[in-house]
Amino acid sequence: MWAAAAELDKELDVSVNLAPATPLAKLTVGQSARVREIRMPSATHGHGEQLVLRLLEIGFVPEEVIRVMAVGPGGSEPLAVRVGGTMFALRRHEAEHVLVDVLDPNS
Amino acid sequence: MLEQLVVALIVLIAAAYSAWHICPASVRLSLVKRLQKRCQNSAVGPFMPTIARAAAVPNGACAGCAASGRCPATRAAMARANEI
Amino acid sequence: MTAATSTVDAPRRVALLGNPNCGKTALFNLLTGSRQKVANYAGVTVERKEGRVLSPAGHSYRVLDLPGAYSLNADSADEAVTRDVLLGRLEDEDRPELLVCVTDATNLRLNLRLVLEVRQLGIPMVLALNMSDLAARRGIKVDTEKLSKLLGVPVVNTVGVQRNGAEALLATLDQMDLAALAERAPAWETPSLEDVTRTHRRVRRILAEVLDAPDTDSRYDEKIDRVIMHPVFGLLILAVVLLLMFQAVFSWAAVPMGVIEAGTGWLGEWVSGLMSDGPLRSLLVDGIIAGVGSVLIFLPQIVILFAFILALEDSGYLPRAAFLLDRFMGKVGLSGRSFIPLLSSFACAIPGIMATRVISNSRDRLTTIMIAPLMTCSARLPVYALLIGAFIPQQTVAGLFNLQGLVLFGLYVFGIVSAMFVAWVMQRLGGSLAHHPLMMELPTWRLPNLRNLLLGLYERVKIFMRRVGGIILAMMIVLWALSTYPAAPIGATGPAIDYSYAGMIGHFIQPLFAPLGFSWEICVALVPGMAAREVAVGALATVYAVSGGADEAAELGSLVAQQWSLATALALMVWYVFAPQCLPTLAVIKRETQTWRYPLLAAGYLFGMAWFAAMVTYQLAVALGAG
Numbered sequence: 132m133w134a135a136a137a138e139l140d141k142e143l144d145v146s147v148n149l150a151p152a153t154p155l156a157k158l159t160v161g162q163s164a165r166v167r168e169i170r171m172p173s174a175t176h177g178h179g180e181q182l183v184l185r186l187l188e189i190g191f192v193p194e195e196v197i198r199v200m201a202v203g204p205g206g207s208e209p210l211a212v213r214v215g216g217t218m219f220a221l222r223r224h225e226a227e228h229v230l231v232d233v234l235d236p237n238s
Numbered sequence: 239m240l241e242q243l244v245v246a247l248i249v250l251i252a253a254a255y256s257a258w259h260i261c262p263a264s265v266r267l268s269l270v271k272r273l274q275k276r277c278q279n280s281a282v283g284p285f286m287p288t289i290a291r292a293a294a295v296p297n298g299a300c301a302g303c304a305a306s307g308r309c310p311a312t313r314a315a316m317a318r319a320n321e322i
Numbered sequence: 323m324t325a326a327t328s329t330v331d332a333p334r335r336v337a338l339l340g341n342p343n344c345g346k347t348a349l350f351n352l353l354t355g356s357r358q359k360v361a362n363y364a365g366v367t368v369e370r371k372e373g374r375v376l377s378p379a380g381h382s383y384r385v386l387d388l389p390g391a392y393s394l395n396a397d398s399a400d401e402a403v404t405r406d407v408l409l410g411r412l413e414d415e416d417r418p419e420l421l422v423c424v425t426d427a428t429n430l431r432l433n434l435r436l437v438l439e440v441r442q443l444g445i446p447m448v449l450a451l452n453m454s455d456l457a458a459r460r461g462i463k464v465d466t467e468k469l470s471k472l473l474g475v476p477v478v479n480t481v482g483v484q485r486n487g488a489e490a491l492l493a494t495l496d497q498m499d500l501a502a503l504a505e506r507a508p509a510w511e512t513p514s515l516e517d518v519t520r521t522h523r524r525v526r527r528i529l530a531e532v533l534d535a536p537d538t539d540s541r542y543d544e545k546i547d548r549v550i551m552h553p554v555f556g557l558l559i560l561a562v563v564l565l566l567m568f569q570a571v572f573s574w575a576a577v578p579m580g581v582i583e584a585g586t587g588w589l590g591e592w593v594s595g596l597m598s599d600g601p602l603r604s605l606l607v608d609g610i611i612a613g614v615g616s617v618l619i620f621l622p623q624i625v626i627l628f629a630f631i632l633a634l635e636d637s638g639y640l641p642r643a644a645f646l647l648d649r650f651m652g653k654v655g656l657s658g659r660s661f662i663p664l665l666s667s668f669a670c671a672i673p674g675i676m677a678t679r680v681i682s683n684s685r686d687r688l689t690t691i692m693i694a695p696l697m698t699c700s701a702r703l704p705v706y707a708l709l710i711g712a713f714i715p716q717q718t719v720a721g722l723f724n725l726q727g728l729v730l731f732g733l734y735v736f737g738i739v740s741a742m743f744v745a746w747v748m749q750r751l752g753g754s755l756a757h758h759p760l761m762m763e764l765p766t767w768r769l770p771n772l773r774n775l776l777l778g779l780y781e782r783v784k785i786f787m788r789r790v791g792g793i794i795l796a797m798m799i800v801l802w803a804l805s806t807y808p809a810a811p812i813g814a815t816g817p818a819i820d821y822s823y824a825g826m827i828g829h830f831i832q833p834l835f836a837p838l839g840f841s842w843e844i845c846v847a848l849v850p851g852m853a854a855r856e857v858a859v860g861a862l863a864t865v866y867a868v869s870g871g872a873d874e875a876a877e878l879g880s881l882v883a884q885q886w887s888l889a890t891a892l893a894l895m896v897w898y899v900f901a902p903q904c905l906p907t908l909a910v911i912k913r914e915t916q917t918w919r920y921p922l923l924a925a926g927y928l929f930g931m932a933w934f935a936a937m938v939t940y941q942l943a944v945a946l947g948a949g
Binding site for chain 1: 343392393395397428429430431432435512513515518519522523526544547548551552553554556557641644645646648649759760761762763764765766
Binding site for chain 2: 600601602605792793795796797799800802803
């Protein structure tokens with residue numbers, strides 16, 4: 132299924148990053164990143180496919196630039212992520228599905 | 239004497255009103271339904287639908303509720319009232 | 323509807339569709355005003371809002387406000403209804419003939435995707451760029467003509483919060499042709515991941531051509547959020563906001579309350595002077611004026627409380643508060659999404675319980691429903707305020723806060739903490755779900771709209787006054803009668819009221835509450851308080867007025883201060899934190915959970931906790947010397 136997405140990637144002439152992608156959950160406050168792909172869940176959550184679809188629908192699509200705006204008290208969750216023109220609060224395990232390439236703030 | 243009568247009347251009306259209000263709408267509607275069967279051909283008959291709708295309105299305890307109108311109980315009550 | 327309605331064509335059915343937080347509701351209210359009817363969709367507990375509007379050209383429209391949805395691929399009952407209405411899958415619901423896709427002009431990136439998705443359904447559509455005033459202020463420019471050409475649908479600017487903000491929309495709707503719609507839409511299936519990705523790319527391409535937005539438009543938002551959502555400062559700010567709210571409820575209301583109290587007192591005296599001693603005068607002064615007056619006096623406090631709640635809701639702060647509290651909620655098995663319904667319960671538990679429909683996880687939802695009654699509802703306020711007013715001195719703490727407001731804050735917090743405790747217990751008993759979904763949108767900050775605020779307050783005041791003039795008045799009269807008759811027999815030694823029905827009931831119940839330190843008058847007041855919490859205060863006022871003879875009606879505060887011990891007052895406050903107080907709350911729980919089990923369970927545990935906690939409080943207070 133992801134072959135088609137890869138085709139679209141090539142359409143837009145994106146240079147493929149060979150470095151391993153970071154899950155969104157691992158980003159810290161203030162970091163910007165570009166979404167690389169949405170990882171299919173490894174069948175533990177039960178609502179996996181629906182979750183992935185919803186993540187896509189709210190804007191976590193490949194190419195999209197996102198930014199972590201805040202993290203909840205306690206340091207790990209929830210994550211407030213700016214995506215598109217709005218902000219969403221995600222759980223750790225929801226953010227685990229999103230693989231990103233961290234953007235260097237100097238670039 | 240007159241004074242006591244007036245007071246008694248006021249208290250009676252208040253008691254009836256309170257009883258009517260505290261009753262849940264479904265109980266009120268069953269009452270109205272039973273009444274309707276008896277009063278069908280009397281003078282009160284034509285007024286029954288209006289009474290039924292009044293019985294279904296969420297008042298009394300629900301009156302102060304910010305959700306009145308959006309409550310599923312209200313809709314169900316109104317539906318039943320309209321059948322009468 | 324005016325008499326000059328065009329009778330030629332039937333009203334056209336138009337539906338409003340859009341993401342949550344795009345201002346759709348404000349637009350709906352603008353269009354339909356008071357001509358709204360709220361009901362439910364058949365078979366589900368989802369709200370159905372329909373209204374009427376007459377366009378300037380004379381066409382009549384039936385406007386249906388569909389529940390906010392991020393996608394036709396539904397994630398909750400609300401979204402399922404939106405999808406089903408559009409696809410014609412609901413039995414009693416015709417497909418709309420026209421569609422208005424409402425979008426937030428400052429957030430097209432997210433909103434346009436749904437528009438593209440829905441366009442495939444073939445219903446004639448208009449795209450409304452709502453909040454266009456906000457967009458203009460931020461320097462966001464949209465080429466509406468080009469957008470219209472690219473999408474193939476008319477595009478209009480709307481401002482949901484301005485009086486004439488929907489004129490262009492109505493004008494455009496008037497010009498639309500109603501296409502012949504099939505009874506059902508073509509079969510629709512869940513889109514695949516690539517479909518969604520492709521739609522997003524299309525949106526990006528479209529926006530690249532029509533959108534001109536300065537990069538800095540979200541800067542000030544970010545600055546505010548950096549503070550408000552800071553893990554430490556954010557929580558502090560939340561505490562301060564709540565504290566401020568409760569302080570204001572006491573300090574700002576003091577003057578208006580004084581006015582009402584003086585007015586009631588004057589009225590009581592005037593009536594007393596007019597009439598000779600007798601049952602009618604007693605009914606009027608001790609029953610009606612005392613009873614109703616003692617509840618009416620709290621109107622300013624209620625207005626202030628609701629003004630704060632409405633402002634907070636409108637501004638976009640609540641989801642951020644939910645974000646901050648999520649971790650603590652999670653510890654007891656709730657998600658941050660439970661917070662908003664819980665905060666609404668500060669106003670009234672019932673809308674809070676119904677708001678849990680947005681919670682898609684059924685276990686979370688059930689837990690939230692079960693603990694919603696513990697969140698203080700605004701009707702508890704008169705009781706707390708009375709007790710605090712009587713027993714807590716008006717001191718200033720730390721030079722900034724007044725003690726009374728602090729105690730009120732304390733009571734609310736106590737309510738929340740106990741709610742969380744109960745949630746924790748439920749989690750232990752029921753086994754917890756491994757993951758509590760969140761995915762909550764944090765909308766942009768906006769200034770609360772004054773007009774909406776005032777409208778909301780006016781509604782609230784109307785409801786309160788209707789209650790006071792209705793059931794509260796009636797019950798005060800009944801209670802007066804119960805307290806006055808039967809009259810004391812000749813040669814009786816105790817106060818007359820002891821021999822009345824109310825006295826009998828009170829003395830009968832009192833042993834049950836003796837460990838709590840409740841006097842029989844309190845017991846009597848608790849009974850009608852089940853129907854309406856405010857009645858408890860009025861009942862106390864009436865009972866004391868009757869037993870006090872010629873005492874002034876409005877001095878309940880000082881009467882209570884004289885007759886009760888501090889321990890009793892504290893115990894009563896604690897009782898009110900827990901006790902389920904209005905039957906309708908339980909009735910709604912039954913409706914929402916479709917069984918009697920949960921409301922009975924809720925009533926049981928709430929009464930139990932109330933009794934136990936009050937008992938402990940009283941015994942402890944007495945032991946510490948406050949008895």
